[in-house]
Amino acid sequence: xxxxxxxxxxxxxxxxxxxxxxxxxxxxxxxxxxxxxxxxxxxxxxxxxxxxxxxxxxxxxxxxxxxxxxxxxxxxxxxxxxxxxxxxxxxxxxxxxxxxxxxxxxxxxxxxxxxxxxxxxxxxxxxxxxxxxxxxxxxxxxxxxxxxxxxxxxxxxxxxxxxxxxxxxxxxxxxxxxxxxxxxxxxxxxxxxxxxxxxxxxxxxxxxxxxxxxxxxxxxxxxxxxxxxxxxxxxxxxxxxxxxxxxxxxxxxxxxxxxxxxxxxxxxxxxxxxxxxxxxxxxxxxxxxxxxxxxxxxxxxxxxxxxxxxxxxxxxxxxxxxxxxxxxxxxx
Numbered sequence: 001x002x003x004x005x006x007x008x009x010x011x012x013x014x015x016x017x018x019x020x021x022x023x024x025x026x027x028x029x030x031x032x033x034x035x036x037x038x039x040x041x042x043x044x045x046x047x048x049x050x051x052x053x054x055x056x057x058x059x060x061x062x063x064x065x066x067x068x069x070x071x072x073x074x075x076x077x078x079x080x081x082x083x084x085x086x087x088x089x090x091x092x093x094x095x096x097x098x099x100x101x102x103x104x105x106x107x108x109x110x111x112x113x114x115x116x117x118x119x120x121x122x123x124x125x126x127x128x129x130x131x132x133x134x135x136x137x138x139x140x141x142x143x144x145x146x147x148x149x150x151x152x153x154x155x156x157x158x159x160x161x162x163x164x165x166x167x168x169x170x171x172x173x174x175x176x177x178x179x180x181x182x183x184x185x186x187x188x189x190x191x192x193x194x195x196x197x198x199x200x201x202x203x204x205x206x207x208x209x210x211x212x213x214x215x216x217x218x219x220x221x222x223x224x225x226x227x228x229x230x231x232x233x234x235x236x237x238x239x240x241x242x243x244x245x246x247x248x249x250x251x252x253x254x255x256x257x258x259x260x261x262x263x264x265x266x267x268x269x270x271x272x273x274x275x276x277x278x279x280x281x282x283x284x285x286x287x288x289x290x291x292x293x294x295x296x297x298x299x300x301x302x303x304x305x306x307x308x309x310x311x312x313x314x315x316x317x318x319x320x321x322x323x324x325x326x327x328x329x330x331x332x
Contacts, residue, residue, distance in 0.1 A: 011070030015043040
């Protein structure tokens with residue numbers, strides 16, 4: 001009944017009522033919300049009933065079902081990516097009918113009789129592994145063949161870099177730049193956000209990009225080779241300062257100051273819970289007033305007693321003298 005009434009797509013866990021309509025418009029927004037919630041509850045219940053009707057397998061956590069393939073095509077959140085324009089080599093290969101074949105990463109090196117990488121470090125046919133280069137009839141006399149090979153390699157690398165930049169320019173015109181290039185190039189527009197390309201970046205943007213590139217290494221650019229005229233990178237935040245590990249002059253006072261600072265901060269944050277300042281000050285004033293009053297009364301009584309009463313002589317000293325005389329032995 002519900003399957004006929006609703007359109008249920010278990011692949012997307014979605015249900016839809018194509019015949020639903022309001023006989024009359026609701027009088028208020030609250031009534032509209034209540035009716036929508038009632039209809040939504042029925043749709044959710046229909047999805048749950050359809051799930052429990054599927055074949056399931058037992059599991060300690062409960063029955064598990066396998067959802068069927070979705071039948072409803074949902075729209076994309078992002079726009080379709082633009083096709084990347086072909087490079088010059090791709091255009092040439094398509095015109096000549098050249099197809100790319102996957103090459104092995106390891107190649108047998110006849111000079112060393114070992115298997116080596118095709119590209120990268122310790123690659124096959126490396127110029128450093130060639131001790132002798134055979135001379136050709138076309139070679140000019142006095143020319144260094146090793147320096148010639150090195151210069152030719154440098155020209156090939158420069159040509160490849162020029163072709164790569166040319167391909168990026170063509171991709172930028174078509175609006176299909178790679179994502180890593182979009183994130184790195186602050187002067188270029190990101191696809192789908194801007195249509196105009198600024199002529200050039202200002203000085204602040206260039207300094208920011210240069211600082212990010214200089215601090216992108218593991219050491220934060222500390223051990224990198226500096227270019228002529230390059231300024232040190234600006235540190236936007238604050239440097240954290242730590243006490244030295246080895247004891248030195250003034251280390252104890254620095255540590256004491258740091259500890260006192262932390263304790264004062266903690267006490268100031270919770271001082272209202274620990275100490276009532278007004279009450280403490282009033283108690284201190286009352287105790288001080290009582291102390292002054294007691295000292296004043298004591299001083300007045302001592303001065304009055306000295307004027308009215310005669311001073312008594314102490315007999316302790318004489319008594320000790322007499323006792324000492326009696327205890328002294330007689331001389332014969």
